[in-house]
Structure formats: structure tokens, C-alpha cells
Amino acid sequence: MRTAKRGAFIVLEGCDRSGKSSQSRLLYEFLTSNGYPAKHMHFPSRTTEIGSTINSYLKNSKELNDQVIHLLFSANRWEFLKEMQNLLNTGTTLIVDRYSYSGVAYSVAKGMDFDWCMAPEKGLLRPDAVFYLKAPIDYLIQRDDFGRERYEKKDFQSKVANVFDRLCEEQTEFWHSIDASQSEAVVFEDIRLKAMSVLNKAKHKPLCLL
Numbered sequence: 001m002r003t004a005k006r007g008a009f010i011v012l013e014g015c016d017r018s019g020k021s022s023q024s025r026l027l028y029e030f031l032t033s034n035g036y037p038a039k040h041m042h043f044p045s046r047t048t049e050i051g052s053t054i055n056s057y058l059k060n061s062k063e064l065n066d067q068v069i070h071l072l073f074s075a076n077r078w079e080f081l082k083e084m085q086n087l088l089n090t091g092t093t094l095i096v097d098r099y100s101y102s103g104v105a106y107s108v109a110k111g112m113d114f115d116w117c118m119a120p121e122k123g124l125l126r127p128d129a130v131f132y133l134k135a136p137i138d139y140l141i142q143r144d145d146f147g148r149e150r151y152e153k154k155d156f157q158s159k160v161a162n163v164f165d166r167l168c169e170e171q172t173e174f175w176h177s178i179d180a181s182q183s184e185a186v187v188f189e190d191i192r193l194k195a196m197s198v199l200n201k202a203k204h205k206p207l208c209l210l
């Protein structure tokens, strides 16, 4: 893979309502307004046929078994692999709201096997950094709109948080835990500083695979 001046691949992870969407948008806006080519993406991408099936499942209008929905979430990422690779190699930084780690965390929280859940992610691009927005579950469930979709239940989110905690502890070289219970501006300042350092280092590093 080409290494000269590639973009950085930054992922934001965390439980539902942890502020990933707002923070990833703020980071995207900061980068583009300061002359860094960037693209803001979100998984699941509900725009494709697979994404539309995922959407029906999340809205509780369609039932699928746990293995099938797991593989559809993964397939939804594979649909975008080439596009992501091309963008990164031509110097665009990707700010991605959820990725393979959500895939693993939500399925493992259901009781599924960790290695089985990780297997379909192998071969996708590995992020340069994961910003894990971490906040107490009691804080998240008070946020607007919590409870609308399938997984937005307190006990389940606690299990998801346990898996994210484990991933963060095991992959300290590129995971960064961020206290998401602080104000939006304080959280963003933390993310902005970390992101600029990631952008600088990524330029000289080859893209790796999961």
C-alpha cells in the first residue's frame, strides 16, 4: 500500500448516546475548515441494501438471528472497504463513527463468542486510533432519545461497555479512553489534540489490516 502522505483513519466508539455523532462531526468540521481533506462516515451505513435491512432490524420491524445480523453489520463495512482505502491513500482523513469494535461489542454482549465475532472483521482496515467515549450508563440513559432502538436498554448497554473496556485495556497502543461525561467543548478539545497527533504520525505509517 502507498505510504506517502496518506490520510489518518480515526474511529470513535462507545455506547449509544455517548456523543460519538456530535464529536465526530465537530472533528470533521474542524479538519475541513483548517484545510485537511476529511470525510465523515458512520457505521452502520443505512443507505445500502444491507444497511436498509440493518435499519429494519434496529427499528424492531424485522427479526433476524444473532449470527445473521452480526454478519450483515460486518458485510456493511466490507461494502465500503475499497472506497475507504482509496480515500486514505489519496490523503483524505476518515472520521468514522463506529466500526468493527461496535460489531464485536454488541454481539459479545449478547453472549456470542469473541473470536467468532472478530473473524469476519479480519482483512478490513485497522484504524490508526480509536477514541472510546466512555461515560457511566446512568448518565447515558438520561440523554434525549435513549430507548428508541433495539439495543438502547440499560442492562444491555452495561454489557456493551464491559466489552469496550476490555478492548481498550488490551489495545492501549491505539485506543484512547475519553471521559464523555464532561461538557461537549471539553471532550472535543481532548479529541482535537489527540487527533492532530494521530494525523501527523499516520502520514509516515503504512495502512494495516485487522
Ligand code: TMP
Binding pocket: 016, 043, 044, 058, 073, 074, 098, 099, 100, 102, 103, 104, 106, 107, 149, 151, 152
Ligand atoms: P448507531 O446508533 O450508531 O446508528 O448504531 C446503531 C446500533 O447498532 C447501535 O446500537 C450499535 C449497533 N451496532 C452493532 O450492533 N454492530 C455494529 O457493527 C455496528 C456498527 C453497530
Ligand code: MG
Binding pocket: 016, 017, 149
Ligand atoms: Mg444509536
